[in-house]
Amino acid sequence: MSKKVTGTTWNVYDANKLTQAEIYGQVLCDLGDEHSEIVGLSADLAKSTKIGLFQEKFPERFVNVGIAEQNMFGIAAGMAKTGLKPFVSTMAVFASLRAAEQIRTDICYQKLNVKIIATHGGVAFASAGTTHQATEDIAIMRSFANMTVIVPADGIETAKAVKAAVKYPGPVYIRIGRGFEPSYYKDENYDFQIGKSIEIRQGTDITIIATGITVLQAAEAADFLAENDGLSVRVINIHTIKPIDKEAILKAVTETRRLLTVEEHSTIGGLGTAVADVIAESGKGCAFSKVGLQDEFAEIGYPEDLYAHYKLNADGIIENVREIMGKDFEEDDNWEDEY
Amino acid sequence: MLTTDEHKKLLETARTIRHSIIDTTMKAGGAHIGGGLSMLDILVILYFKYLNIDPSNPDDPHRDRFILSKGHGAIGYVPTLAERGYFDKALLDTFNKFKSPFGMHPDSLKIKGCDASTGSLGHGLPMALGMALGAKMQKKDFNTYCIVGDGELNEGSNWEAAMAAAHHKADNLILFVDRNMQMIDGPVEQIMGLEPLADKWKAFGWETLEIDGHDMIELSKAIDYALEIKGKPTVLIAKTIKGKGVDFMEDQTKWHYGAIDSEKGKQAHLSVDKMYADLGI
Numbered sequence: 001m002s003k004k005v006t007g008t009t010w011n012v013y014d015a016n017k018l019t020q021a022e023i024y025g026q027v028l029c030d031l032g033d034e035h036s037e038i039v040g041l042s043a044d045l046a047k048s049t050k051i052g053l054f055q056e057k058f059p060e061r062f063v064n065v066g067i068a069e070q071n072m073f074g075i076a077a078g079m080a081k082t083g084l085k086p087f088v089s090t091m092a093v094f095a096s097l098r099a100a101e102q103i104r105t106d107i108c109y110q111k112l113n114v115k116i117i118a119t120h121g122g123v124a125f126a127s128a129g130t131t132h133q134a135t136e137d138i139a140i141m142r143s144f145a146n147m148t149v150i151v152p153a154d155g156i157e158t159a160k161a162v163k164a165a166v167k168y169p170g171p172v173y174i175r176i177g178r179g180f181e182p183s184y185y186k187d188e189n190y191d192f193q194i195g196k197s198i199e200i201r202q203g204t205d206i207t208i209i210a211t212g213i214t215v216l217q218a219a220e221a222a223d224f225l226a227e228n229d230g231l232s233v234r235v236i237n238i239h240t241i242k243p244i245d246k247e248a249i250l251k252a253v254t255e256t257r258r259l260l261t262v263e264e265h266s267t268i269g270g271l272g273t274a275v276a277d278v279i280a281e282s283g284k285g286c287a288f289s290k291v292g293l294q295d296e297f298a299e300i301g302y303p304e305d306l307y308a309h310y311k312l313n314a315d316g317i318i319e320n321v322r323e324i325m326g327k328d329f330e331e332d333d334n335w336e337d338e339y
Numbered sequence: 340m341l342t343t344d345e346h347k348k349l350l351e352t353a354r355t356i357r358h359s360i361i362d363t364t365m366k367a368g369g370a371h372i373g374g375g376l377s378m379l380d381i382l383v384i385l386y387f388k389y390l391n392i393d394p395s396n397p398d399d400p401h402r403d404r405f406i407l408s409k410g411h412g413a414i415g416y417v418p419t420l421a422e423r424g425y426f427d428k429a430l431l432d433t434f435n436k437f438k439s440p441f442g443m444h445p446d447s448l449k450i451k452g453c454d455a456s457t458g459s460l461g462h463g464l465p466m467a468l469g470m471a472l473g474a475k476m477q478k479k480d481f482n483t484y485c486i487v488g489d490g491e492l493n494e495g496s497n498w499e500a501a502m503a504a505a506h507h508k509a510d511n512l513i514l515f516v517d518r519n520m521q522m523i524d525g526p527v528e529q530i531m532g533l534e535p536l537a538d539k540w541k542a543f544g545w546e547t548l549e550i551d552g553h554d555m556i557e558l559s560k561a562i563d564y565a566l567e568i569k570g571k572p573t574v575l576i577a578k579t580i581k582g583k584g585v586d587f588m589e590d591q592t593k594w595h596y597g598a599i600d601s602e603k604g605k606q607a608h609l610s611v612d613k614m615y616a617d618l619g620i
Contacts, residue, residue, distance in 0.1 A: 039476060063472060063507065071465045071499035078469020081454065082477065083400060101459060102496075106466055110447055110456050 020176040023155040025050030049089035073102035080112035092118035092134030122264030124178035139269025142242040153215035154183040160192040184216035197245040203234030207252035214262040221317035258287040267292040287329040359418040367434040373594035375415030377519040377579040394424040408463020409488035410444035425452035461494025471512040490522030505544030519581040552577025
């Protein structure tokens with residue numbers, strides 16, 4: 001393997017040249033040495049999802065089922081029942097929709113130790129169109145009891161998430177991108193715990209809650225807004241969508257009173273909805289807005305064009321922050337001009 | 340092969356469980372009794388002759404596995420597990436009731452001895468294949484058995500698994516098709532025809548046998564044969580009768596699911612006893 005990265009002591013010198021999927025493939029190879037119970041499954045996407053790296057190293061611990069995702073997740077459930085820890089890779093759209101029932105009924109209902117690495121999440125496979133984009137997967141997966149849902153910010157966080165998932169009991173859905181999305185993290189020297197969000201920018205005026213590729217964009221937006229608008233913008237990397245970090249959300253509600261969620265997903269049922277649930281159940285009001293796909297299927301185009309179109313990039317986030325900041329929120333008794 | 344004594348004991352056990360199924364159905368307020376009875380003789384020969392299992396050590400990693408893919412057959416399966424000694428038979432009285440471990444479809448986390456939660460059709464065979472491949476990967480020599488309903492074979496996921504099982508040479512997997520010819524809306528061949536069914540399995544690369552699913556001797560010979568097959572999985576298409584043993588249910592589409600009152604219960608018990616008396620049991 002030319003792009004060598006070391007296992008448990010992650011060496012990042014090449015991380016920015018690798019896709020999330022490539023990093024996942026290499027981390028899984030390293031974990032395969034320590035964990036003989038790890039096996040891999042693919043449905044004719046070993047190359048695209050990079051689980052093929054594991055296949056090369058452990059051919060006897062890998063099964064390709066052909067283009068048959070329902071069967072693949074059923075097989076994974078059966079394997080987990082025999083004590084193995086299957087890592088199943090396919091595109092997020094096929095995992096969450098084509099094989100949704102197998103994941104719910106075979107894997108989640110039986111609390112099986114199956115780890116799903118779903119690639120091409122969101123609009124990452126942009127020009128491929130709606131058939132290959134996954135803009136509902138987070139909503140679907142978080143609704144399944146026993147399921148844990150993680151959306152890493154970049155390749156480095158993918159490595160940390162995969163390592164954490166191996167030790168985490170029960171089914172885990174890790175949603176990653178497709179291509180060379182730029183990294184937020186420079187190294188692995190930070191604390192990653194499933195279910196615990198990370199405050200990557202401190203701030204008191206507004207909080208941006210971001211996940212996946214929007215974490216870097218939110219950080220850049222916050223820096224720009226600090227410099228140009230004099231705003232103190234908090235940014236939370238909420239890599240785990242379920243279980244959601246209620247404490248961090250409520251802290252943001254009481255301390256910044258304005259919240260913006262940003263996700264490469266439909267605004268129905270995903271991160272924004274999860275955060276809205278926490279806010280609503282707390283009984284505490286705040287100005288709140290969700291950035292994402294607004295009940296629509298995505299356009300065709302290059303990823304950067306789609307990120308711009310759906311306001312998922314720094315410019316789009318800045319625009320949304322300014323809109324929320326420009327509205328009154330509980331500053332007087334007039335309800336008509338409230339955000 | 341079955342000795343004369345083994346054969347007699349298997350028939351006696353099947354009779355006992357048929358009575359238990361009737362009683363459980365009466366107390367449960369209704370059950371999928373037709374399909375529970377059609378596959379019962381397959382369950383009995385597996386649980387009382389072939390499966391390498393120990394009810395006192397239900398999680399033994401080396402045990403044989405069994406998946407009831409037609410999960411609605413729980414009314415046949417759960418009393419069989421009780422008779423095999425996985426739990427107290429008195430627990431069967433809770434069937435279908437609030438917080439019972441037993442509902443219409445089996446839950447592997449609640450039922451001792453149950454290897455997979457099933458009920459949605461077309462899920463059992465892929466899971467059974469996963470167990471079979473899991474055994475090979477871990478160099479364990481247990482076998483995995485699975486029963487699918489014939490109507491269930493309409494589900495495409497079965498054929499995904501059929502293709503994959505042959506491709507991956509899962510010779511440690513033995514599948515039974517409970518060919519009772521009935522589904523909810525009517526006879527299988529009228530609703531969605533499966534014939535030529537044996538040819539389909541052969542074309543998918545499976546060793547394929549057609550047998551009488553109520554004849555213990557034939558079942559035994561077929562399983563012995565299947566256990567010797569190397570390099571491919573085996574399917575035993577077991578011709579069965581829906582409601583087998585209860586005369587007024589036999590071959591009746593409407594007994595896919597039904598309730599039994601005390602009068603019908605008496606008739607059902609008498610019918611079962613008569614069937615076995617005719618066999619000299």
